[in-house]
Amino acid sequence: MTAAPDDCLARNEWICGAYLSSRRGILLDAVVQHLQLTSLAVLIGLAVAVPLAVLARRWGWAAGPVLALTTILYTIPSLAMFSLLLPLYGLSATLVVAGLVLYSLTLLVRNLLAGLRAVPEETRQAARGLGYGPIRLLLTVELPLALPAAMAGLRIATVSAVSLVTVGAIVGYGGLGNLVYAGMNTYFKAQVLTASVLCVLIAIAADLLLLGVQRLITPWTRAARA
Template sequence: MTAPPDDCLARNDWICGDYLSTRRHILLDAVLEHVQLTVVSVLLGLVIALPLALLARRRRWAAGPVLGLTTVLYTIPSLAMFSLLLPLYGLSAALVVVGLALYSLTLLVRNILAGLEGVPAEAKDAARGMGYGPTRQLLTVELPLALPAAMAGLRIATVSAVALTTVGAIVGHGGLGNLIYAGMNSFFKAQVLTASVLCVLIAVAFDLLLLGAERLLTPWRRGRAGRPARGRGAGARRLAAAGRRP
């Protein structure tokens, strides 16, 4: 065997430029898988959460069970959640997507519901007075006004999903989590650190993207520049109550 080369890969440094250049494709694939898993799961969560929130608001009796069930799901640790889905989905990406979607449900249902309940009664009365039917009122008055609260939930759910996707490595579909898992087994410091930093960057990117989308979708709030309106109360409380789950 020839003498090992003295570069940062051989020295197993935490920060290693050679790692970035030689494993570019692996990193890119992992990032893509990570983004895909996150986006699909949050969209799935949204598709399930919206009808649940509407049901919980329309029928009072449904609110308790819907909120209770989603809270129970949120309490189950991620590793256990993925494990419980194993008999249904096997070692597949679908398992990770369904698990993450179930997690996002709590945050989404709660925030959509809070948004819908925050719609001023005068706005609803005005819509009814103008002859809007229930469907038109929901689509053109209530949902747009509920958007800021719903988007806050969506942002938290998405950021959490990015972090939780890494746990999918246990079934081999964890995006960047796979690299962290492999790096742990081979004590490959540069790989673990790079993948971890990329995870955080993806989360921040999604958060900013959704913030931009919210601004675009709610032009009537732009003039008032969210800051004084949000103040200490509502925004901080929403963050505080949401918590976070690994």
């Protein structure tokens, strides 16, 4: 029997420093793909959600259908969502992004709408009394006041997207999920654990980052709480 190198890789241990150093490139690529897919999906989701929420707020009748549609989208399990998009996008990164956009829409629209609805009528009337037109009212009064709720939705949507990207491994674009998938097929414990932990770390980092942004852009909420 030839003497196999007796390191943690050969012993297939869960925690393995040698894995980190020898597969640094692969890990980095997976992290970059993970971040790209997540941020692209959330940004597109935000770009679609803001007009949807504003329209639903403006025309009361639109709110019901918009909320119902996003709830239906959110109920569909992620694996099924990606699979339903397969005929449209094929095995591509676009498919994963499109699926994630549909999920983040629900959370973003719901929170944005709740935020817009929570703007006190008196505030609206005061702004109108000061001569604000509808667009200026929306941009300088309603949207800023809806920011805390919107940011809460954005944080939930981002954290969910980070974890859902892993399911994209089914079409080969799952960021760290690809490593988990490959590690599962080869019983590579260190790879599965490392990729999973990195994924959670990304989610936490993104959440903290957005929390910081939220504090920066809504200083008045801090003053009210103190």
